[in-house]
Amino acid sequence: MSTNSSTQIDPRVVLRVENISLSFGGVKALNNISFDVKEHEIRSIIGPNGAGKSSMLNVINGIYHPQEGSIFFNDKTRNRMNPTDVARHGIARTFQNIALFKGMTVLDNIMTGRNTLMKSNFLWNALWVGKARAEEEEHRAKVEEIIDFLEIQHIRKTPVGKLAYGLQKRVELARALAAEPTLLLLDEPMAGMNVEEKQDMCRFILEVNNQYGMTIVLIEHDMGVVMDISDRIVVLDYGKKIGDGLPEIVKNDPEVIKAYLGSGH
Amino acid sequence: MSDLAVTTFPQLLLQHASEIPNCAAYREKHLGIWQEISWSENLEQISAIACGFSKDGFARGMKLAIIGENRPKLYQTMVAVQSLGGVPVPLYQDAVATEMIHVLNDAQVSFAVVEDQEQVDKLLEIKDQLKYLTHIYFEDPKGLKDYKLAELKSIDQLIEEGSAHQALNADFFINEVNKCKGDDLSIILYTSGTTGMPKGVAHTHENFIRAGTQSTQFDKLRHTDNILAYLPMAWVGDHLFSFAQAMVSGMTVNCPESKETVMSDMREIGPTYYFAPPRIFEGLLTSVTIRMQDAGALKQSLYKWAMDHAKKVGGDILDGKSVGLIDRLLYAFYDLTLYAPLRNVLGMGRIRVAYTAGEAIGPDLFRFYRSMGINLKQFYGQTETCAYVCLQPDGHVKYNSVGIAAPGMQIKLDEHGEVLVKGISVMQGYFNRPQDTANAIDESGYFHTGDAGAIDSDGHLRIIDRAKDVGKMLNGKLFAPKYIENKLKFFPYIKEVVVFGHERETITAFINIDFEAIANWAERRQISFAGYIDLAAKDQVYELIQSCVNEVNEDLIADEILSHAQVSRFLILHKELDPDDDELTRTRKVRRGFIAEKYAPLIDALYSDKSDQFIETKVKFEDGREGVISATVKIRDALTQYAKNSDNSRAELTHEH
Numbered sequence: 001m002s003t004n005s006s007t008q009i010d011p012r013v014v015l016r017v018e019n020i021s022l023s024f025g026g027v028k029a030l031n032n033i034s035f036d037v038k039e040h041e042i043r044s045i046i047g048p049n050g051a052g053k054s055s056m057l058n059v060i061n062g063i064y065h066p067q068e069g070s071i072f073f074n075d076k077t078r079n080r081m082n083p084t085d086v087a088r089h090g091i092a093r094t095f096q097n098i099a100l101f102k103g104m105t106v107l108d109n110i111m112t113g114r115n116t117l118m119k120s121n122f123l124w125n126a127l128w129v130g131k132a133r134a135e136e137e138e139h140r141a142k143v144e145e146i147i148d149f150l151e152i153q154h155i156r157k158t159p160v161g162k163l164a165y166g167l168q169k170r171v172e173l174a175r176a177l178a179a180e181p182t183l184l185l186l187d188e189p190m191a192g193m194n195v196e197e198k199q200d201m202c203r204f205i206l207e208v209n210n211q212y213g214m215t216i217v218l219i220e221h222d223m224g225v226v227m228d229i230s231d232r233i234v235v236l237d238y239g240k241k242i243g244d245g246l247p248e249i250v251k252n253d254p255e256v257i258k259a260y261l262g263s264g265h
Numbered sequence: 266m267s268d269l270a271v272t273t274f275p276q277l278l279l280q281h282a283s284e285i286p287n288c289a290a291y292r293e294k295h296l297g298i299w300q301e302i303s304w305s306e307n308l309e310q311i312s313a314i315a316c317g318f319s320k321d322g323f324a325r326g327m328k329l330a331i332i333g334e335n336r337p338k339l340y341q342t343m344v345a346v347q348s349l350g351g352v353p354v355p356l357y358q359d360a361v362a363t364e365m366i367h368v369l370n371d372a373q374v375s376f377a378v379v380e381d382q383e384q385v386d387k388l389l390e391i392k393d394q395l396k397y398l399t400h401i402y403f404e405d406p407k408g409l410k411d412y413k414l415a416e417l418k419s420i421d422q423l424i425e426e427g428s429a430h431q432a433l434n435a436d437f438f439i440n441e442v443n444k445c446k447g448d449d450l451s452i453i454l455y456t457s458g459t460t461g462m463p464k465g466v467a468h469t470h471e472n473f474i475r476a477g478t479q480s481t482q483f484d485k486l487r488h489t490d491n492i493l494a495y496l497p498m499a500w501v502g503d504h505l506f507s508f509a510q511a512m513v514s515g516m517t518v519n520c521p522e523s524k525e526t527v528m529s530d531m532r533e534i535g536p537t538y539y540f541a542p543p544r545i546f547e548g549l550l551t552s553v554t555i556r557m558q559d560a561g562a563l564k565q566s567l568y569k570w571a572m573d574h575a576k577k578v579g580g581d582i583l584d585g586k587s588v589g590l591i592d593r594l595l596y597a598f599y600d601l602t603l604y605a606p607l608r609n610v611l612g613m614g615r616i617r618v619a620y621t622a623g624e625a626i627g628p629d630l631f632r633f634y635r636s637m638g639i640n641l642k643q644f645y646g647q648t649e650t651c652a653y654v655c656l657q658p659d660g661h662v663k664y665n666s667v668g669i670a671a672p673g674m675q676i677k678l679d680e681h682g683e684v685l686v687k688g689i690s691v692m693q694g695y696f697n698r699p700q701d702t703a704n705a706i707d708e709s710g711y712f713h714t715g716d717a718g719a720i721d722s723d724g725h726l727r728i729i730d731r732a733k734d735v736g737k738m739l740n741g742k743l744f745a746p747k748y749i750e751n752k753l754k755f756f757p758y759i760k761e762v763v764v765f766g767h768e769r770e771t772i773t774a775f776i777n778i779d780f781e782a783i784a785n786w787a788e789r790r791q792i793s794f795a796g797y798i799d800l801a802a803k804d805q806v807y808e809l810i811q812s813c814v815n816e817v818n819e820d821l822i823a824d825e826i827l828s829h830a831q832v833s834r835f836l837i838l839h840k841e842l843d844p845d846d847d848e849l850t851r852t853r854k855v856r857r858g859f860i861a862e863k864y865a866p867l868i869d870a871l872y873s874d875k876s877d878q879f880i881e882t883k884v885k886f887e888d889g890r891e892g893v894i895s896a897t898v899k900i901r902d903a904l905t906q907y908a909k910n911s912d913n914s915r916a917e918l919t920h921e922h
Binding site: 140141144145147148149151153154156157196199203207210211 | 294296297298407408410411522523525526529887888
């Protein structure tokens with residue numbers, strides 16, 4: 001089946017997961033999941049708590065290794081991804097529970113996103129001479145562009161731990177953008193935000209998608225947001241895929257409605 | 266005409282570009298680094314912008330709207346428009362789209378230069394209702410990639426086209442500049458609309474150049490001075506300070522990165538010349554006070570000693586009066602250890618002259634800054650007079666006055682105490698409103714300011730209130746609301762106050778808490794709260810505010826004219842007064858009439874025996890949606906006390922109600 005589908009794939013597909021199954025002991029977190037992500041699209045994964053959304057991202061990200069299935073990315077099909085490889089090949093992500101360095105400033109946190117792109121060696125960097133210096137200036141310029149883009153100039157030098165939650169989320173997005181990924185994985189970027197912060201975040205996600213042409217895979221609980229900004233949506237429930245398609249189709253799918261209303265469980 | 270060497274702003278640009286070509290005209294932070302635009306580059310960019318406009322059909326006499334935060338490109342646009350004989354019309358950038366319709370149509374604006382997508386969206390939203398607008402240019406292209414509209418263009422593209430145009434017509438710009446005359450209109454500024462629809466105030470080049478020249482000479486400003494431009498470009502103060510004075514003196518105008526970074530940008534730049542309305546000085550003092558309250562006991566006492574000493578001698582030292590040696594030495598010690606670092610933290614380390622105006626400033630607040638060595642002065646003026654009427658000369662600063670008549674200006678009071686002004690800075694008139702102009706400027710050329718004032722024996726003007734706001738209480742005594750409000754607003758916990766008393770027996774007050782200050786205060790006392798409404802209704806907060814009101818009442822006992830003006834009852838409003846809800850003007854002045862109408866049930870309750878009152882009010886959110894909030898607002902009595910005139914015994918306390 002996989003050879004069959006690979007001959008027919010849309011050339012715009014940048015990532016395709018096929019028949020992914022992932023278990024933790026007896027718990028089946030993902031059960032035979034397949035979907036694809038096309039270039040420049042915003043692809044959302046939705047589902048109730050425990051549906052396997054974050055697990056799916058972790059599989060793409062190479063943190064979890066599925067027992068079955070394959071992943072097509074960057075012109076190659078593989079059984080498992082490796083986090084370093086993933087980062088080097090242009091996938092960046094944000095986390096559901098913010099994973100920033102709390103004691104470091106916003107600027108330094110975003111600079112860490114450039115890590116995989118830095119080429120000069122440790123010694124040159126420690127001495128901060130020659131190439132290393134020029135390189136840092138180049139990276140800093142790129143980071144400043146992102147700071148400007150996400151409108152966080154005023155907190156540039158503030159330690160992340162002192163920031164409000166909504167701003168921390170924005171900094172995390174900034175760090176992911178700093179890696180200049182081709183594919184951006186966002187795990188609940190709007191959780192815990194107020195309406196205004198959500199609006200801002202939506203605007204930024206659309207802008208990233210529009211201006212930088214980045215492909216985005218998004219996990220989000222706020223249905224209003226998801227329906228508004230997604231190109232296509234995958235619906236998971238108890239590790240199974242129960243829906244896949246355009247927002248308006250998914251929205252009216254009886255099985256999806258059932259899963260969200262919780263009847264039958 | 267003959268007394269001015271240069272009579273138009275574009276000529277001033279040419280002059281600086283040839284005399285100080287390498288000095289910085291503007292400084293702006295780009296990608297975290299301050300970038301300079303020299304006067305020669307400034308000329309190059311402005312002429313390119315002008316050529317671009319001309320190519321797009323901008324002709325003499327046309328009007329161009331400028332909407333955005335203070336950006337060099339927007340200031341450059343002003344000069345470019347003036348070079349072509351057009352008139353720039355700056356608008357308040359935080360106004361909602363519907364508010365802009367009136368100004369854009371009233372001023373017959375056909376071109377607009379705006380800062381970013383937000384402003385472009387606003388203009389596109391109201392496009393159908395704009396009679397004249399044909400071209401929109403934007404500075405920041407972010408988010409505008411997919412806007413494919415013929416009338417929309419980026420400034421960068423405009424400059425590119427303008428440069429190409431200029432290459433073919435080398436003399437075009439100079440020829441256009443030479444056509445400009447000093448009595449051409451240079452700007453139309455809109456009044457804030459405290460009363461009715463905003464009116465366009467039309468000034469000529471000479472109005473502003475004269476005001477700018479006199480005031481820069483008054484304070485000896487030079488091209489080496491630095492100013493931070495962060496107040497709305499539509500406001501007359503910014504136009505005088507960051508535009509007219511900067512164009513006259515050639516000083517550097519520094520544009521902060523964003524609204525939120527003003528404080529840190531100010532520390533980085535260290536301006537030598539600074540302007541801020543009282544509320545900003547108030548805000549700074551509040552933040553210092555809050556941070557000091559969080560400091561350890563030793564630091565707190567040191568701060569208290571230093572500030573007490575500053576209060577005692579600081580003002581006199583700044584004014585050059587004689588002060589004892591020991592006091593001087595102690596002041597020098599505190600200056601080294603405390604005042605200088607504090608000035609530095611506030612970004613005021615290099616300030617030579619600082620001004621405030623717009624609203625009356627509390628004398629205690631004013632003294633605080635002067636006593637720690639910041640040469641803070643007041644001036645007085647309004648949109649109609651280029652904000653140039655009275656200035657406080659160095660060494661002759663009276664806390665309760667706004668200074669003497671500025672060079673070239675005459676002031677007098679009419680029989681009702683209203684301040685009348687005549688001189689170099691008085692406007693040509695309201696744009697297209699001859700009737701309003703005739704009402705404002707009388708036959709002898711005096712402009713009626715609408716302010717009630719008094720002139721003392723030294724010629725210093727003291728502003729008491731708006732003439733129309735000064736009222737009479739039922740007992741026939743003077744009711745000057747702003748005077749009481751300012752006294753209350755000096756407390757860091759109180760953000761806004763509206764008092765009532767005209768044709769009443771007693772004086773009552775609406776109070777807006779300062780959320781940040783009170784939230785901090787509550788946190789330190791471990792008082793939990795859910796949000797603004799909840800915090801404002803807390804009993805402990807009421808007690809805190811009550812103590813502030815009591816203190817003001819006690820203070821008033823000593824006032825000869827206003828000892829009767831004590832606040833007897835007050836309430837804390839459940840929502841912050843907001844320009845979006847029309848309760849404040851865009852310059853944050855209280856709109857009394859509107860508030861009195863909107864909150865009528867609360868005022869009735871204040872003048873009854875009720876201890877609380879339910880109220881429902883409409884609110885407008887930033888995105889234009891409307892909602893309703895409701896609350897039961899508590900009402901409290903304050904202690905009012907009256908000095909016994911018959912003998913010198915202690916004030917007697919009476920508890921009313």
